[in-house]
Amino acid sequence: MSANLTGRARRFGDNVNTDYIITSTRKRETLDETELARYLFETLDPAFAASVRAGDIIVAGRNFGCGSAMEIAATVILAAGIKAVLASSFSRTFYRNAVNNGLLPLVCETSNINEGDTLTIRSEHGAMFVRNTVSGAVTVAAPLPPVMEAILSAGGLVGFVLHSGRPVDPSTR
Amino acid sequence: MSAGGRTISEKILSAKANRDARAGDVVTCTPDLILGTDASTPMAIDYFGRMGGTSVRDASHVMFACDHYAPPTSDRTRAFHALMRAFAKQHGIMMHEVGDGISFQIATEQGRALPGHLVIGADSHTVTCGALGLFATGVGSSDLAAALVTGTVWLRVPETIRVTLTGALRPGVMAKDLALHLVGMVGADGANYQTLEFHGPGVRTLSLDDRLVVCNLGVEMDAKASIFPFDATTEEYLAPRTRERGTSVMSDDDAAFAREILIDLSAVTPRIARPHAPDNVTPLASAIGTAVQMVFIGTCTGGRISDLHAALAVLESLGGKVAPGVQLVVTPASREVAERARADGTLDGLQRAGAIITETGCGACCGTSGVIPGNGATVVSTANRNFKARMGNATASIYLASPAACAAAAATGRIVEVA
Ligand code: SF4
Numbered sequence: 001m002s003a004n005l006t007g008r009a010r011r012f013g014d015n016v017n018t019d020y021i022i023t024s025t026r027k028r029e030t031l032d033e034t035e036l037a038r039y040l041f042e043t044l045d046p047a048f049a050a051s052v053r054a055g056d057i058i059v060a061g062r063n064f065g066c067g068s069a070m071e072i073a074a075t076v077i078l079a080a081g082i083k084a085v086l087a088s089s090f091s092r093t094f095y096r097n098a099v100n101n102g103l104l105p106l107v108c109e110t111s112n113i114n115e116g117d118t119l120t121i122r123s124e125h126g127a128m129f130v131r132n133t134v135s136g137a138v139t140v141a142a143p144l145p146p147v148m149e150a151i152l153s154a155g156g157l158v159g160f161v162l163h164s165g166r167p168v169d170p171s172t173r
Numbered sequence: 174m175s176a177g178g179r180t181i182s183e184k185i186l187s188a189k190a191n192r193d194a195r196a197g198d199v200v201t202c203t204p205d206l207i208l209g210t211d212a213s214t215p216m217a218i219d220y221f222g223r224m225g226g227t228s229v230r231d232a233s234h235v236m237f238a239c240d241h242y243a244p245p246t247s248d249r250t251r252a253f254h255a256l257m258r259a260f261a262k263q264h265g266i267m268m269h270e271v272g273d274g275i276s277f278q279i280a281t282e283q284g285r286a287l288p289g290h291l292v293i294g295a296d297s298h299t300v301t302c303g304a305l306g307l308f309a310t311g312v313g314s315s316d317l318a319a320a321l322v323t324g325t326v327w328l329r330v331p332e333t334i335r336v337t338l339t340g341a342l343r344p345g346v347m348a349k350d351l352a353l354h355l356v357g358m359v360g361a362d363g364a365n366y367q368t369l370e371f372h373g374p375g376v377r378t379l380s381l382d383d384r385l386v387v388c389n390l391g392v393e394m395d396a397k398a399s400i401f402p403f404d405a406t407t408e409e410y411l412a413p414r415t416r417e418r419g420t421s422v423m424s425d426d427d428a429a430f431a432r433e434i435l436i437d438l439s440a441v442t443p444r445i446a447r448p449h450a451p452d453n454v455t456p457l458a459s460a461i462g463t464a465v466q467m468v469f470i471g472t473c474t475g476g477r478i479s480d481l482h483a484a485l486a487v488l489e490s491l492g493g494k495v496a497p498g499v500q501l502v503v504t505p506a507s508r509e510v511a512e513r514a515r516a517d518g519t520l521d522g523l524q525r526a527g528a529i530i531t532e533t534g535c536g537a538c539c540g541t542s543g544v545i546p547g548n549g550a551t552v553v554s555t556a557n558r559n560f561k562a563r564m565g566n567a568t569a570s571i572y573l574a575s576p577a578a579c580a581a582a583a584a585t586g587r588i589v590e591v592a
Contacts, residue, residue: 015361015450017560024212025540025565028242029249031216043562063362066395067558068539069297071216071313091395092366093297097313147199147327157315161224161322 017067033079054081065094100157178425208294220318230324238276243534274507284415304384306403338375340439347575348383352390353444357454365395471504475555487580495527496586504536540565
């Protein structure tokens with residue numbers, strides 16, 4: 001799997017649950033992600049959605065995406081033009097949902113990244129490097145499990161199932 | 174990888190993957206039951222189409238339920254139900270309508286989730302079913318769709334935390350207090366990617382309803398599964414519900430556990446989770462006197478028959494009336510719960526005390542179909558999550574407590590000690 005992204009860091013803290021990404025109340029009215037992206041993170045920061053730019057990168061602390069397994073939390077982030085989330089850890093259902101939709105979840109040290117820092121994410125020699133162009137710091141992200149990498153490489157679970165036409169085979173490595 | 178004994182998770186996932194699977198292995202499993210709700214299935218139907226799905230691999234293993242929008246309060250949510258209904262009809266899937274209850278609660282009651290089973294559900298609280306000695310875990314809509322297409326799901330076999338229970342809960346202390354105690358101890362991500370497996374002599378002192386509550390709150394520690402071993406209580410619960418027995422699966426004495434947690438049940442005291450996080454747990458005693466405007470007794474955590482019984486008993490012991498200025502909302506978790514509570518007079522009693530009884534299902538839990546708290550309201554709820562805006566109003570403050578503590582708050586208008 002390859003990546004070559006540059007974007008602005010958008011900082012969040014620990015334990016950002018999926019209701020904080022998009023509230024259940026909003027998703028009751030529509031499942032159109034572009035529509036819902038207007039309410040992205042509204043509970044944490046009502047001004048966030050208006051300030052988001054395509055290419056922004058979410059940077060969080062521990063346990064990003066905990067709580068409800070609602071998949072729309074991953075797809076609304078994508079609809080806002082965000083292609084990667086960096087966190088020191090992810091809750092398992094969000095992690096799966098992100099990969100299944102082609103949103104790149106990277107586990108790495110995030111405490112030294114500030115709001116607005118410009119980050120580049122590049123895959124080199126089979127590893128993922130996160131470079132903070134403001135501080136100059138370079139971090140290596142934890143490798144994704146092979147099955148996750150295979151799904152991401154297919155663009156998500158839809159592409160994976162379409163192309164393999166059979167059960168998801170974890171021996172794909 | 175050690176060739177030693179195996180945990181319940183390792184045994185069940187090995188059986189469903191047809192190979193010896195150990196913690197850390199990634200395996201393709203065939204679930205015995207695949208659950209979808211009205212909050213997750215509409216999106217899954219979309220993924221199903223995009224995956225080129227034309228037929229459901231094994232419809233007899235699939236069940237849908239209308240629980241989050243019960244009843245639908247808009248044309249949009251009504252359309253979600255219509256979409257699911259048409260899909261279920263086309264593919265021969267069992268569909269539970271509004272009023273039947275919360276998906277995995279129905280599966281539990283109807284003997285669809287059995288000891289030794291692998292259950293996946295597009296709802297994080299699917300882990301609740303683990304109370305019956307099985308592996309149940311939550312997935313999103315795309316994994317639900319892939320499971321419909323292929324009849325399988327890939328899973329990483331989790332490590333297991335062994336929770337050993339001794340003693341028995343004291344009067345006035347409920348399973349919810351134990352569950353909150355554990356969440357406070359383990360933390361919001363303390364069991365991430367892991368299974369909580371319960372052991373010890375304390376297990377048999379817990380009813381099946383108690384075990385469901387404890388397993389339910391597993392997700393609030395990020396647990397992938399939460400499992401009580403099969404025993405006489407499991408057998409008794411299932412006997413009148415199904416002729417199928419399932420398979421009793423126990424972990425081996427020399428199984429490898431990631432860590433151990435010991436809890437003396439007799440030392441557990443009433444707990445409360447303060448706003449706005451389920452792991453923000455303190456002794457109930459520390460919140461005494463807090464004025465309350467709404468009380469919610471319901472959900473997949475606290476909407477079962479034993480919860481409603483406990484609530485009515487406390488209300489009656491405190492004068493039998495909801496305090497002026499307090500809105501008490503009661504939502505049975507399923508049709509079975511509602512019918513039993515109606516038959517034995519519990520619903521009548523609660524209604525006479527001043528409660529609003531709503532349609533069964535998720536109700537006010539996540540702001541999708543129930544009563545929404547007023548601006549600035551303080552709510553005490555039997556639910557599992559108290560995130561800001563969870564009930565549909567970001568200015569409300571939600572406390573989580575036992576049904577007894579919630580009923581006491583309804584009767585007095587304040588958080589008070591439970592007798
Ligand atoms: S009652 Fe609440 S927590 Fe349980 S399934 Fe429904 S919305 Fe989810």
